[in-house]
Amino acid sequence: MKVSITVNGKLYVRDIEPRMLLVNFIREELGLTGTNVGCDTSQCGACTVHMDGRAIKSCTCFAVQADGRQVTTIEGMASGDTLHPMQEAFWEKHGLQCGFCTPGMIMATTAYLKDHPNPTEAEIRHALDGNFCRCTGYQNIVAAVKTAAEKVGA
């Protein structure tokens, strides 16, 4: 099947198997391997990307469902050498250790902040329910999201 998907501002036209998942399209067709796969049951959030500005789990979406849409991956978050404030905040607050969950975390939380610019700690913790991290115990991820919210809000 032929699809036209815009990823990080660039249009890609590809002929793909209908069963191809969006995450495999991104990783294997386009070679953008920043988006990770951590599970096979749509639990972990490592594969989170933005589709038309909203966070989705790209392991739970067929590539054909993204036909004609705008997808942003972790590779599209910084503009040139300038990191996205959320990327900055993860760095500053030590919000990552192995870094495997991190792209998904950054994608999920940036989308979340768009709708909830001023979250409380409890709200951030709740919002992270769809993203697992096995390394950090979440404390510094929560701090990073708070910091990013303050930066963006300021």
Add this chain to the structure above:
Amino acid sequence: MASRIFGSGIKRREDPRLITGKGKFTGDIMLPHMLHMVVVRSPYAHATIKHIDVTAAAAVEGVVAVYTNADMTLANIPCAWLIPNSNLKLVPHPPLAKEKVRYVGDGVAIVLAESRDIAQDAADLVRVDYEALTAVVNPEEASMDGAPLLHVEAPNNIAFRWIASSGDAGVEKAFAEADVVVKERIVQQRLQPSSMETRAAVAQWDSGNEEMTLWVSSQNPHIARFVVSGVAGLPEHKLRVIAPEVGGGFGAKLPIYPDEVLTVWAARKLDRPVKWVESRSENYTVTTHGRDHIEYVEIAATKEGKVTALRGKVYAGMGGYLSTAAPGIPTIAHGLMYSGVYTIPNLRCESIGVFTTTTPVDAYRGAGRPEATFLVERLMDKLADKLGMDPVVLRRKNLIPPFANGYTVAMGITYDSGNYEGALAKALGIADYDQLRKEQAEARTKGRYIGIGVTTYAELCGFGPSAVAGATGFQGGLWESAIVRVSPVGKVQVLIGASPHGQGEETTFAQIISDELGFPVKDIDVIHGDTSRTPMGWGTYGSRTTAVGGAALVLAARKIKEKARAMAAHLLEAAVEDIDYDDGKFFVKGSPDKFKTIQDATLMATLAWNLPPGMEPGMEASQFYDPPNFTYPFGAHIAVVEIDPDTGKVDLKRYIAVDDCGPQINPVIVKGQVHGGLAQGIGQALCEGAVYDDNGQLLTGAMTDYAIPRADMFPQFEIDHTVTPSPHHPIGVKGIGEAGTIASTPTIYNAVIDALKPFGIESINMPLTAPRVWAAIQEARANHAIGGR
């Protein structure tokens, strides 16, 4: 002097690539003409293989080959911790099962195809004719007469029986004469390590040079090379193992598995690159699990609360085969720590390793020591309750007094340094313990169930020395190595044998070098995880990277410093003894304005136009380091929980951790390690647990069913520390990777039982989920109604 880089919480140097998606994990590697491998796995926990038919699978378009055990002559996957005096049964573990499968997930065939989807489709067409046998999942039951037998070599499924004792007569006497004896049956439930990146391997064969490159998600690429080359029959120097970005390991990426061996074998056989990536459900059934003990433990004390003896019998599940380090965990890493932080004169641990038709068990964060800490701390609380004594008072009566250089416990091992009362006092202060107890009493009058748990712990880590490895049957060394290589213009490459994967040593090791030699951190690169670039090392586990590898690094740096000092003296036309050093500069004593920088000295040593007599050119130092002892970090943790008696839900209100890992190189990274450890330890207490049905099917085989802790389970952890240097480490550091996990499980457990005291509940099997706590409350209430407690 500028503020010291050692001890400063600088931002991690690993992060820029990881927050932009540029970090390369094994699964990200794509090579031209690469094949994809899928392993066909047993759906039965225990069965004989009658016949395997691969014809249909092999006929699928895009399938290049399908292989079974019959197609290969590979050695067995070895077990590498052959604990002595234990009648250890080394059972064969072929990379693909031959006559029999011994757990759900045991590999029986491999499919190699042009894409992973095709390989998976074809794998479903491999027909295996099994004859099912009875499964057995509980290690205690598996050791009984009449249980289904896994290996003919191991009667009663007993893999080993290991005893450590301070002296049996003394132990018997202490129990016989005790005023009080308290017993407990503890189930250390099985845990699924659940690194967010599953395992993966990519192998590339260079047939011209007969060289193999293996990328593998591993904690110890050098051990992987050692073992994989042996099993696959490749000369060791012709195998290069690279652990690229590794997405967490927690012990489960320490063992050597059949999968990476098969990847290597297939790449050579087919002369094409081969990639294997584990799915999550595969990860849960195949990648090693942790814990799985059934323990019978008891403690003896005087009525004044002086503990006189502690003993235990452990049935430790091994799973279907002996994984790499498995026998050492419920024995050496467990039984020797029965003292905890207490002056207990009589100790005995009997540990029985038992095969069960389940996923093999190996190291999981803390490995053996969490189980030891749990049983000691659980017994201390139960004893305090029996004596009507505050648990803190009881602990204080038994704490080992502060020591700076060696304390030998009754099991015979010597802790390096400790100030347990110091950590405890600090934690109690932060928690405001007396006030907490008042609030608890008050809450009880209002029908609210608040509980407080206090743990004091020490752990054995910084795995080394190698002589101990040898004496305990570990089939490897436990030293580390470092090379410090300074380029002519003063840029530094640090090559280390250890293999960090999230712990941040690219940053902390650069801080060590900068602190020792004055090079700015930005000029220092720390390189690890590649057997062709780095010197030999034994890997990252047992909180040993900084404790052992860091020591090698410091000593290598000091060699550089002495060489640079000699070079600078030559340039300054002064005697070496007259040269002082400060922050990267060498100068003649008393005249700091006339100096040579370490960069000047490096350049002149490298040009070698005019060297002092006897000096070799260049600026490079290499150091192997075998530590004289383990390190023993310690601390005190306090948890406050509240339980909703109507639902059984445990609400974690506060968590205070005071840990002592010696001087901290980067306190932000140390805290991060503690946070992560706490989450895993609290996860064991409250939500995690592998569940098998009686047929040996793993019911928690997906992330839908295995409860990984989530962000909203935790309050803000309150983290603090004390500093007690290790006397034998060149910069006094001890290691912090496992502390949080080791201390937190008993802290939470004791807090929950403390909260339930009004119900008279003494124990509930972990994890302490709402349904279990609720059921215990219901049962207690029913007993109360009937028995009139």
